Amino acid sequence: DTAVSQTPKYLVTQMGNDKSIKCEQNLGHDTMYWYKQDSKKFLKIMFSYNNKELIINETVPNRFSPKSPDKAHLNLHINSLELGDSAVYFCASSQESYFMSADTQYFGPGTRLTVL
Amino acid sequence: RKEVEQDPGPFNVPEGATVAFNCTYSNSASQSFFWYRQDCRKEPKLLMSVYSSGNEDGRFTAQLNRASQYISLLIRDSKLSDSATYLCVVNMRTGFQKLVFGTGTRLLVSP
Numbered sequence: 371d372t373a374v375s376q377t378p379k380y381l382v383t384q385m386g387n388d389k390s391i392k393c394e395q396n397l398g399h400d401t402m403y404w405y406k407q408d409s410k411k412f413l414k415i416m417f418s419y420n421n422k423e424l425i426i427n428e429t430v431p432n433r434f435s436p437k438s439p440d441k442a443h444l445n446l447h448i449n450s451l452e453l454g455d456s457a458v459y460f461c462a463s464s465q466e467s468y469f470m471s472a473d474t475q476y477f478g479p480g481t482r483l484t485v486l
Numbered sequence: 487r488k489e490v491e492q493d494p495g496p497f498n499v500p501e502g503a504t505v506a507f508n509c510t511y512s513n514s515a516s517q518s519f520f521w522y523r524q525d526c527r528k529e530p531k532l533l534m535s536v537y538s539s540g541n542e543d544g545r546f547t548a549q550l551n552r553a554s555q556y557i558s559l560l561i562r563d564s565k566l567s568d569s570a571t572y573l574c575v576v577n578m579r580t581g582f583q584k585l586v587f588g589t590g591t592r593l594l595v596s597p
Contacts, residue, residue: 399491401582413530413573413587460529466582473587475521477529 374478376461382484387441390447391481393461403462419444447484451485458482487512492574492588499595503564507591509574519550520575521559538573564595
């Protein structure tokens with residue numbers, strides 16, 4: 371009964387390829403996020419969605435495209451992968467909405483992406 | 487200047503020791519503050535929120551000084567299981583959260 375799950379856990383691919391990472395939460399939360407943690411362990415927000423609506427879009431290359439088919443899922447598609455995309459990507463969710471703030475974000479286990 | 491700055495450590499302490507971590511943030515309009523814990527190769531997990539009045543959860547005490555833009559975490563009676571990286575986290579906006587993470591302070595508790 372994992373709260374926030376991500377697939378795959380590990381992803382090794384060649385430069386130039388296109389890949390997707392899937393995220394699902396079963397907590398009934400309205401808001402989901404994608405973070406990138408680089409080799410220096412610096413964790414940085416990429417996107418957030420509330421009920422399928424884009425809320426935060428940081429200065430991320432447009433090769434990264436999030437897609438939220440429903441509020442329980444937030445997938446990340448990456449085109450034309452580059453060496454610098456190698457990192458751990460974390461999905462997270464929280465209860466916050468337009469009507470309610472929330473202290474806690476719940477993180478998935480992460481997807482370790484290696485671009486060769 | 488980084489938005490959230492922490493001493494990366496590592497802090498090496500024996501079991502039973504008291505250890506304190508500090509963090510500074512640059513944006514005076516920051517809304518809310520947290521400490522997250524991240525174990526090696528695992529996801530971050532909320533340890534505690536930080537309030538201006540200070541708050542305590544068992545062996546952990548967090549303090550916020552808005553005037554100095556400074557956050558602290560005190561761990562008393564350290565356990566081996568406290569070994570982890572402690573992330574200082576600041577929410578930069580009203581409404582939907584935009585969390586900005588420090589690079590973390592690594593704690594190693596030894597027997």
